[in-house]
Amino acid sequence: MPSPKNHFKAALKARLPQIGLWLNMGEALTAEIAGHAGFDWLVIDGEHGPNDLRSILAQLQALATSPSEVVVRPPIGETWVIKQMLDIGARTLLVPMVDSAEQARELVRAVHYPPRGVRGVGAAVARASAFNSIPDYAETAADEICLIVQAETMAAIRDLENIAAVDGVDGVFIGPADLSADMGYLGRMEAPEVQEVIEKAIGTIVKSGKAAGILTFSESLNRHYLDLGASFVAVGADVTEFSGALRSLAGRYGRGGGIGKQRSGY
Template identity: 90%
Template sequence: MPAPRNHFKAALKAGQPQIGLWLNMGEALMAEIAGHAGFDWLVIDGEHGPNDVRSILAQLQALSASPSEVVVRPPIGETWVIKQMLDIGARTLLVPMVDSAEQAKELVRAVRYPPHGVRGVGAAVARASNFNNIADYAHTAADEICLLVQVETMAAIRDLENIVAVDGVDGVFIGPADLSADMGYLGNADAPEVQEVIEKALGTIVRSGKAAGILTFSESLNRRYLDLGATFVAVGADVTEFAGALANLAGRYGRGKDGKAAGVSY
């Protein structure tokens, strides 16, 4: 029995747009709710969310019945971290802060077993192989693992042509927040100078044949990026959606963010 098919990876290869949501709460119940909302992919965020191996595992378990592909973002692209993420069942990884093709090549090696890589062979006791019930897991895992790398500095932009040429990288994701900060526009990813770099980068990725991805909280920008050929686009995050919905509900009853009724003196 081979490793289960990664339909998200297949969709990216086929050029089918995939709409996603960020999961930053670190809570399995919230992840389970999001898993039935209709998104194509969900990112369990280990870089900026309050997550560790066990909380990521709990969310993977909660999402096991979800039709959404679960993407795990580790806190850093270290081989030992990637090994843990893969063994607990992550099969699509979004690795932050990839600044060079050399880094990307090392990440490819990290997700593959020897002799093609350096992933530790521990599948017999891992959730990834359904605890050794997927007999051919070790031989077929690489076919279904989807590796996405994040380009979010000008150093990465300068090496982008080489990054997209790395065999084994399935997609390249642009991080607007960090990129804009690195360009001197902290908190202003909408700046024309930043958008020019982003649009050129998207063009480079799309022309390479690799999937291009991005996250913003602007619907107009998201639709613009889809029009430019971005394939996997995240359109929001659980934290911001939850906070916004609660603020809207409180506001309908005249309550402001300070917890006081609007127009009432205390």
């Protein structure tokens, strides 16, 4: 029995637009709610969310019946971290801060078993193989593991053609917040200079035959990137949607939600 099919990886290969959401709350229940909201993919964020190995595991378990494909972003692209993420059942990894093709090649090695890579062999006792219920997991895992690397600096942009050409990289994700900061436009990703770099980067990735992705909270920008050929676009985050909805509700009753305001009792 082979590893279960990774529908997100198949969709990227077919260039089917995939709309995603970031999960930053670090909670299984809110992840489960998001999993039934209708998104194509969800990112459990281990870089900027309050997540550790066990909380990521809990969210993977909560999303096991979700029609959304789950992407895990580790805090860093270290081989030992990637090994743990894969063993607990992550099938798609989004690795932050990949600045060079050489770094991308090392990540490819990290997600593959020998002889192609260096992933430690221990799936028989891991959730990834359904605890050895998938007897040929080791032989088939690579077919369904999806590796996405993040280009978030001008160093990555300068080496983007080579990064996208790395065999085993399934997609390249532009990180607009860090990229704009690296360019000297901290908090101003909509600056024309930043947008010019992003648009060219999406074109470079698409031309390479790999899938291009990005995250913004701007619907107009997201639709623009889809028109440019980006095939996996994240359009929000659970934290911002939740906090925005609560502020809106409080505002309808004349409450501004500001710190230091006198609280009313009930």
